[in-house]
Amino acid sequence: MTAGEYSGPGHVSLPTAAYAFSLNPEPSRILAQEERMQKIARRVATAERVAVKRRKAKTNRFALHERKEIFAEDKEQGRQAADEVKVAKQAIRNDWAMGALSPRQDVGKFHEAPGAITQVRFPGNTILSLAKRNARCQWAGGARYLNLAVDDRVVLLDGPDKGRIGKISEINQNTANVTVKGLNKSNVVIYHYLRESDNSQPAVNVEIPLPVSAVRLVHPITDPVTGKTQDVIINQLVHRDLVTDKQTGKRRWDRVVPGLNISIPWPVKEEPNIPDFKADTMRIDVEEKTFVPTLLRPPMPEAVVDELRNKYSRFRTRHEPEYIARVEAAEQAEKDRAKLMESIRTPLQEFHRAEREKKKKKGKPRLTLEMLEKIGEVIAKNRERSLNAAGVSDAPSPPSTSSPIVPPSTSPDTTPPPSV
Structure with a gap:
C-alpha cells in the first residue's frame, strides 16, 4: 500500500x-x-x-x-x-417696365447701402475637406505644403479686379483662401444694432477672401539670354529640401519652379515696430538683480514660500518660531508620557529589572584554568563516545608493505602530535 x-x-x-x-x-x-x-x-x-x-x-x-x-x-x-x-x-425688370415708378431698393436693412451683401454671405469658418483644399492648391504644391506666404505678390484671375497685382495679407489654411490687400473688395451691410452710432456708415468696404486657385504668384525673374529682369506669372510650384525641426516640430522647405529649376525665395518678414510708452518697464530694470540668496536667508521670500507650500505642512523645511516651539513641546510631552509608562511596572517586571541590574554589575564571566581543563575533559569524552558508536578507531593505521611509497623518517628532534 x-x-x-x-x-x-x-x-x-x-x-x-x-x-x-x-x-x-x-x-x-x-x-x-x-x-x-x-x-x-x-x-x-x-x-x-x-x-x-x-x-x-x-x-x-x-x-x-x-x-x-x-x-x-x-x-x-x-x-x-x-x-x-x-x-x-426683379429690380432690373421693374426698372425696365415701370421706370420711375419702380419700388426703391435702398430701404430696410439695405438703407443707404445698395448693392451690399449681408454678413451671412461673408465667408465664415467653414472647414473644407483635404481633397477640396488640395484641388484649390494644386498649382501651389497642395494644401499640406502650400508654397504661398503672407506678403507674396499675386495676380487675380477672377473677379472685378482680374489682372491686378497685390500682396497677400492673410492665408486661411482651413478653407484654402487668401485675402489680397486692397483687391476684391465688397460692401458688407452692418445692421443697425451693430453700429457704433446712428450716424455711422451702414456698410463697410472690406476685402473678400479668394480661393488659392483664383490667384497666381508673381515674381521677378532674370532672362538668362537677354539678362533682363521682369515680373513673371508662375503657374506651378513644388516643394523641395524638406526639413523638420525636432525641437519645435516646424517644417520648412524651398519652393521651386519645376522645369526651370528656379528657387523662389520666401518673403522677408519685417520686424514689428513697437512704440515705447511711459508705462513700459525698461529692460535694464528687468535684468537688474534685486535679490541675492545667502546662507542666512532662504532663496525665496517667506510670503512666496507660504503660497507655494502650506506653512504648517510636515514636509516643509522652514517654519515660523512659534510653530517650531509648539511642535517641540508636543514631542517633549510624548517623551514624558513614554517615561511615565515605563515607571509604572508590575512586581514581576521589577524583579526581572533587578536581576538584569545584578548581571550588569557582575560583568562578563571569565574562564579559569580549572574550567578550561574541565571543558577539555568533556570534549574528549564526547569525541571518544562518538567514535566508539561509529566503530572507528582513533589509532593510526600501519603502513602497507606493498605500497611503493615510503613514509618519511622522523628525526629524533621532532615528536608526533599527541592523540586526544
Missing part, C-alpha cells in the same frame, strides 16, 4: 498526486491568485475598450455636430445668395 492509498471500508482510494495536492495547499492558493489576476486583467482590458469606445463616440458626435453646423452655414449662405440674385433680377 502506497502513501496515497487506503483500503479501509467506506473509503475511496485516491492517487498519490491528489493526496499530495490535498495535503499541500500552496498550489491551490497559487491557482486562485492567478485566477484573480486574470480576472483583474480582463476587467482592466474591458474598461480600456469601453473608454476607447466612449472617446471615439464623443469625437464622432462632435465631428457630426460640426459638419451639421458647416452644412447649415453653407446652406444659409447659398439661400441668401439666391435671394439676393432673385431680388436684383
Whole structure:
C-alpha cells in the first residue's frame, strides 16, 4: 500500500498526486491568485475598450455636430445668395417696365447701402475637406505644403479686379483662401444694432477672401539670354529640401519652379515696430538683480514660500518660531508620557529589572584554568563516545608493505602530535 492509498471500508482510494495536492495547499492558493489576476486583467482590458469606445463616440458626435453646423452655414449662405440674385433680377425688370415708378431698393436693412451683401454671405469658418483644399492648391504644391506666404505678390484671375497685382495679407489654411490687400473688395451691410452710432456708415468696404486657385504668384525673374529682369506669372510650384525641426516640430522647405529649376525665395518678414510708452518697464530694470540668496536667508521670500507650500505642512523645511516651539513641546510631552509608562511596572517586571541590574554589575564571566581543563575533559569524552558508536578507531593505521611509497623518517628532534 502506497502513501496515497487506503483500503479501509467506506473509503475511496485516491492517487498519490491528489493526496499530495490535498495535503499541500500552496498550489491551490497559487491557482486562485492567478485566477484573480486574470480576472483583474480582463476587467482592466474591458474598461480600456469601453473608454476607447466612449472617446471615439464623443469625437464622432462632435465631428457630426460640426459638419451639421458647416452644412447649415453653407446652406444659409447659398439661400441668401439666391435671394439676393432673385431680388436684383426683379429690380432690373421693374426698372425696365415701370421706370420711375419702380419700388426703391435702398430701404430696410439695405438703407443707404445698395448693392451690399449681408454678413451671412461673408465667408465664415467653414472647414473644407483635404481633397477640396488640395484641388484649390494644386498649382501651389497642395494644401499640406502650400508654397504661398503672407506678403507674396499675386495676380487675380477672377473677379472685378482680374489682372491686378497685390500682396497677400492673410492665408486661411482651413478653407484654402487668401485675402489680397486692397483687391476684391465688397460692401458688407452692418445692421443697425451693430453700429457704433446712428450716424455711422451702414456698410463697410472690406476685402473678400479668394480661393488659392483664383490667384497666381508673381515674381521677378532674370532672362538668362537677354539678362533682363521682369515680373513673371508662375503657374506651378513644388516643394523641395524638406526639413523638420525636432525641437519645435516646424517644417520648412524651398519652393521651386519645376522645369526651370528656379528657387523662389520666401518673403522677408519685417520686424514689428513697437512704440515705447511711459508705462513700459525698461529692460535694464528687468535684468537688474534685486535679490541675492545667502546662507542666512532662504532663496525665496517667506510670503512666496507660504503660497507655494502650506506653512504648517510636515514636509516643509522652514517654519515660523512659534510653530517650531509648539511642535517641540508636543514631542517633549510624548517623551514624558513614554517615561511615565515605563515607571509604572508590575512586581514581576521589577524583579526581572533587578536581576538584569545584578548581571550588569557582575560583568562578563571569565574562564579559569580549572574550567578550561574541565571543558577539555568533556570534549574528549564526547569525541571518544562518538567514535566508539561509529566503530572507528582513533589509532593510526600501519603502513602497507606493498605500497611503493615510503613514509618519511622522523628525526629524533621532532615528536608526533599527541592523540586526544
